[in-house]
Amino acid sequence: MPRRRRRWDNVVINSDEKFAVLRSIGDECIYEDELLGLLKNKPSPTCCVWFEPSTNMDIEQGIMKTIYVNRMVKAGCAVKIVTADWFLQRHYKIGNNLSKIRNIGYLNIEMWKAAGMDLDRVELVWLSDELNLHAVDYWPVAMDVSRRYTMTRIARIFWSNAEHGPQILPAAEIIYPCMQVASILCEKTNIWLFSMDQRDIIMLTRDYCENINWVNKPTILLHDALPNLLEDPEYVDLRDRGRTIFMHDEEHTLNSKIQRAFCPPKVVVHNPCLEYIKYIILPWFGNLEVVQNEWNGSTKTFVSMEELSVDYERGYLNSADVKMALEKAINNILEPVRDYFSGNTKAQALIMACQLQNEITGDVLKIQMQNKEMRHHRQYVLNF
Structure with a gap:
């Protein structure tokens, strides 16, 4: 499946078309009313993309980020990827060694390069460098955020992910939202791009801006x-x-x-396989080819999610055929990544460095599991 050229590839587009491109990226837009005005007054707005390094980069971070960054670049935006290495120190499996964290970030950059991100037209920024250079800007904002909100309000952001509730939430997780709000507001940019799983912190940022009447609020795409x-x-x-x-x-x-994936027949809503097609396959290729083995083995090409959803809901497509098409499409996307890493000694060395790091920090995970068992034992004794 050759990748289809988009209408904005290498074409000068007007502000309305840029608005359409940016809104095609964000499922939600904070301060949307200001976005069109910004694009009319500023032909090349600055766009920052938030990214937290990961030793196990998934295709949301690798492929979706590549799709969205390339769209923003082609729309004439000056794009910066802000790699939040400083925040990664809060994870117990990684620790506070910034040089090791940088290796993880470099590995992720190699992944983007292999996937085809237009890195020549993207500025890569390390948040730890920004904090060192502009501490006088960041820390007062972070302190003000922490002063204006209660522990309960901040901890609520993490309740859904906390295993035992906020009472054992590490203090580092309380610092994180305050510093992230400061990072969003102190980075001189017009537009931010975040994943929807960061929405609670974005809402905190918006609430803070409205409380203090912050001037020059950035538009935020989720x-x-x-x-x-x-x-x-x-x-x-x-x-x-x-x-x-x-x-x-x-x-x-x-x-x-x-x-193994969940793909219920004739069910479109909350169907993860169809979500992968919507957010990965169709934006990447512009179409999806499905071999309909249950019918006559013919191939049908879908160019829109609406068209595919109608056929699937009516039972014209079965889940087995959709899964086969999804397998083929994602493998086609990842094949250049596999080839790049198999023939690149620098990239292979980064993988080895990150694997070694995981082996070292695996002991920390073991200790945490032992502590968890001890807590359960202590609770059992108290109840007895």
Whole structure:
């Protein structure tokens, strides 16, 4: 499936068309009313993309980011990717060694390069450098945010992810929202792009801006997050790697994950396989080819999600055929990434460095699991 050229590729577009491109990226837009005015007055707005490094980069971070960044570049935006290395120190599995965190970031950059992100026209910024250079701007804002909101309000952001509730939330997680609000507001940019899973912090930022009448508020685009591939995601062990697809997954691993994926027949809503098609396949290729084995083995090409959804809901497409098409399409996307890393010694060295880091910090995970068992034992004794 050759990648289809978009109408804005290498074409000068007006402010209305730029607005349409940017809104095609964001499922939600904060301060949308100001976006069109910004584009009319500023032909090349600055756009910052928030990114937190990961040793296991999934295709939301690798492929969706590539799609969106390339769209913004082609729309004439000056794009910066802000790599939040400083915040990664709060994760117990990584620790506070910024040089190790940088290695993870460099690995992610190689992933983007392999995927085809237009990095020659993107500025890469490390948040730790920004904090060092502009501490006088960041820390007063972070302190003001922490002063204006209660612990309960800040902790509420993490309740959905906290295993035992906010009472054992690490203090680092309380600092994080305050510093992220400061990062959003102190970075001199017109537009920010975040994933929808950061929405609570974005709402905190908007609330803070309105409380203090912050001038020059950036427009914030929120793109949708890819769903968990497995049924009943709230009960899925986070260590189950079948929940998502990673940039380094081999073909057989990827195929196995898609075959396990939840794809209920004739159900379009909350169908993770269809979500992957909507946010990955159609934006990347412009179409999806499905071999209809149940009918006569003919191939049907879908160019819109609406068209595919109608056929699927009516039963003209079955889940097995959709999964096969999804497997083929994602493998086609990731094949250049696999080829790039298999023939690039620098990229291979980064993978080894990150794997070594995981081996070292695996001991920390073991200690945490022991602490968890001790807490359960202590609670049992108290109840007894």
